[in-house]
Amino acid sequence: MTTLRQLRYLVALADHGHFGRAAAACHVTQPALSMQIRDLEAELEVPLVERRRSGAVLTEAGEALAERARALTAGVKDFEAFARAQKEAESKRLVLGMIPTVAPYLLPKILPLLNAAVPGLELKVRETRTAALVSELAAGDLDAVIAALPLEAEGIEATALFDDPFLLAAPASDPAGPSDPRDLPAERLLLLEEGHCLREQALGACELGDLSTFGATSLNTVLQLVAHGQGITLVPKLAADEIIDPRIAVRPFADPQPRRTIGMAWRAATPRKRRLKDIAARIAQGMETP
Missing domain, CATH: 1.10.10.10 (Winged helix-like DNA-binding domain superfamily/Winged helix DNA-binding domain)
Structure with missing residues (x-):
């Protein structure tokens, strides 16, 4: 031949x-x-x-x-x-999935880190719930996912990026709330609707089981209700740092504070694993810096 x-x-x-x-x-x-x-x-x-x-x-x-x-x-x-x-174009392209309670608060912090890791980065962001992100990651539609851990699926690897404590968000006119999330009045607790991982994490932090509460589709909606005196909620510090509404008071709980762990995941078989691990390390380091 x-x-x-x-x-x-x-x-x-x-x-x-x-x-x-x-x-x-x-x-x-x-x-x-x-x-x-x-x-x-x-x-x-x-x-x-x-x-x-x-x-x-x-x-x-x-x-x-x-x-x-x-x-x-x-x-x-x-x-x-x-x-x-x-290959060069592909190495500069990143399709990143993020959950809604992370994306708008984390992106401004990590975009400079991503651009430093991949000069000329072409970033596309897919924002939706965890289950959909994991499914799309496994199917190859996403390069990586940033969400709350654990992210358990066959063929998926994940690494922790940072811990995100839960804080109490209440109307500013309310007296100081309980220092233990388990003592929160369930009847006043406002949460995202079922299917959002933040709802499950908040219920877990309060050690509450099946709870029939108002369910919103976005954290901003919940915070608007809090601002108008309609209840209280648990808000991750990542989002709480962006609250500037004077009608909302944000208070920490006593130690050990309830928290979620934010991590990054990718397919175990991806040829871009080394690059993704480098990006994850840069994000983790960047989030440690005040």
Whole structure:
């Protein structure tokens, strides 16, 4: 079977007209190049080269085939260059999934870190619930996911980024609330609707089981209700840092504070694992810096 190596050697021989110079141009020994040309002649059953003391002259068939070989090898070079360009573009593209109670608060903090890790980064963000993110990650639609741990799914690896304590958000006119989340009045507790991991984490922190409470679709909606005196809620510190409404008072609980752990996950088999681990490490380090 004719090989790409043989075609390259034939083109080099056509260019240099000498086995020694052609071999040097191809970075191989002269006997190795000569043997490959002989094998090509045997494969094609066509004499390609007239071997002379002064050098090598291609036969008429050799000249015609060398021109075709030149076009083929040029096409392969274009193919390889295109693949390298695609690899470079792919290395700068990141499709990141994030849960809604993390994305708007974390992105402003980590975008400079991501741009430093991947100069020229092309970032696309998918914001939805954890279950959907894990499914899309496993299907290959996302490169990585940032959400509350644990993220358990076959073929998925995760690493912790930072701890995010829960704080009490209450109307500013309310007296100071309990220092223990388990003492919160369940009838006043406002939570996200079922299916949001933040709801489950808040219920876990309060050690409450099945609780029939108002369910909102966004944390901002819950905080608006708190601002208008309609109840209280647990808010992660990541989001609490962005609350500037004077009608809302944010207070920490006593130690040990309830908290969630935010982590980053990717497919165990992804070829970009090394890059993603580097990004995760940069985020973790950046979140440690005040």
